[in-house]
Amino acid sequence: MIHAARSLAALIALALPAAAQDAITLGMVLEPPNLDPTGGAAAATDEVVYANLFEGLTRFGPNGTVEPALAERWDVQEDGRVYVFHLHDGVSFHDGATFDASDVVFTLDRARAADSTNAQKVLFEGIETVEAVDPLTVRVTLTGPDGNFPFKMAWGDAVMLDPASAAGLATAPIGTGPFRLDQWVQGDRIVLSAFDGYWGDKPALRTASFRFIPDPTAAFAAMMAGDVDAFPNFPAPETLPQLQADPRFQVIVGTTEGETILAMNNARAPLDNIRVRQAIARAINRPDIINGAMFGYGTPIGSHFAPHHPDYVDLTGLSAHDPEKAKALLAEAAAGPITLRLALPPTPYARRGGEIVQAQLAAVGIQTQITNMEWAQWLETVFKGGDFDLTVISHTEPLDIDIYARPDYYFHYAKPEFVALMDQLQAAVTPQQRSDLYQQAQEMIAGDYVNAFLFQLAKTGVADARIQGLWENAPTQANDLTRVRWTP
Structure with a gap:
């Protein structure tokens, strides 16, 4: 029986349609109300844009650690009251504008301003001053020591913005990430495409589509039919045993x-x-x-x-x-x-x-x-x-x-x-x-x-068995596609 089951699984695998090696379609329960992570509290916004369209000085890695992002490194001075961030050179926004220290000053001052609409304004309340030392160096002085400041800068609410495009982020997001917005069909899907001018390691994917499927039964049907390649936060946990028994899929359970x-x-x-x-x-x-x-x-x-x-x-x-x-x-x-x-x-x-x-x-x-x-x-x-x-x-x-x-x-x-x-x-x-x-x-x-x-x-996720790089756990609300790829 064991050999027969393995043979059947192999036959099914051989019968699977060839996947587009540079495209992926993900399912999501909720559609974002907008695409500005600095202007609202909806988790669905970050699930599309975090690490994909927008980047901060730091970022969360798959295991929850704080990693360098637009800041390649930082120095901590005065027992945690001053942070000096050293920025990557050669970074540009999706519209071609150059990213430099002046954008950091603008972003952090905007987030902590009296009229700020940032849902996590408390992250920035401890900032006393933000200074551009030179185009690639920023000094942030806090009102008091804060050993958690790099963690705060990793939130989606702290991504870096260009003054010229900040006002239109809700529907026309412009960031520095490896993907840019290609299409938003309200009520149906958001499509991202790879940003050819990205400063860092290029993603394996060229396009990524997010389809909005709020109904659990429809989500299960979409996975079974191959209409979506992955559902990172799958809304029908009652069907997970059935999907786990199917060699076409992998079930990813985390925290x-x-x-x-x-x-x-x-x-x-x-x-x-x-x-x-x-x-x-x-x-x-x-x-x-x-x-x-x-x-x-x-x-x-x-x-x-x-x-x-x-x-x-x-x-x-x-x-x-x-x-x-x-x-x-x-x-x-x-x-x-x-x-x-x-x-x-x-x-x-x-x-x-x-x-x-x-x-x-x-x-x-x-x-x-x-x-x-x-x-x-x-x-x-x-x-x-x-x-x-x-x-x-x-x-x-x-x-x-x-x-x-x-x-x-x-x-x-x-x-x-x-x-x-x-x-x-x-x-x-x-x-x-x-x-x-x-x-x-x-x-x-x-x-x-x-x-x-x-x-x-x-975190209960389901994906095509040939997909690698999706997060098992969710240290923040994100569908980070930077390391996602298809295996042969």
Whole structure:
């Protein structure tokens, strides 16, 4: 039987159509609302443009390490208060404009300006001055020591821009990356083509298409039919065993930075009562959500921190499933009958998980009214407007616990003691100091039951067996194509 199975697999492999060795089609669940990574919070934007169209001074590698990018190296001075970046020579933007130190000054000043629309403006708040020493050298002086500054510069929100094209990035992105925008057919696909003037190692691919397929059933059908070559974040995990058994495909399972939470509006009654928030957290059965929404793919979390990080603290016990405790807390809160609005974005984990959350809350006496939203509507109403009670969402930015210190952030926490912790973290230089502060931060938001922490999103991808170079893990929200190639 073993020999027969191997022979069959070989025959299938021989029967596979010859792949275009310089083209790839990837599936994505969500279409980006725009292509400007410095002007919005949508993960789908970075999934198309990060490392492909745009580059920063530094970048994240496949294993999460910070690597040189447009800066070939940097010097750290004054105990981490001054960073001197040495830029690659011969770099140009897709429109032919030369990249130099003046573009770094423009980009960082723009990101930290009072009128900046950057979704991660906090990354740049510690910058005091940015100076062009010469065309290939930039000195960044910070308000205080920050050993994490190269990490901050690796985010998609910190990519380098040309002043002449910055205003039009939403629909006409101009970067320095190995690919340039070729076509955007709204509602269908984005097509990239190789940038012949790229300064670094040329990619093996000449064209890359991103097709938007939000429906899990359609995603599975597209993979089976060969309409897409890879689906790096596959939305139908229930079909993975079937795909894994098919020699045409490889199933790639890794980790992400995606803390999936039942976010609560801490500024709105009755959710401004910690007893109500704790009751909601206690009503949640994480394994049921992971099994029901993700078919077993996911790791339970008890705070806003990735389990694979060395400073992770397992705090799931603080909010262990306990319906009777939840009912007692609601009685103590004397909040009366509770009906909450549950806003769900279109991702399958949110829609499937939201229905399970609704049933679990109903079991302790909390009623919810589900509103299914499209992505642009969720961003505008929930994320920007803060008009919600509950929502299910995965925060895929790396090491982003600092969002809990932002006064205008959509779940409205910003406890002064937590803000002070983040201020200390900003100034901390030694690994031990940073580790202690990260652990204190996890414990504080878990103990305040800011949100109900569900699970760390797994990265479940499917690809043609002949494709190499796709990321196994997702240290940031990206489909980095720079090292992707077909094997013979």
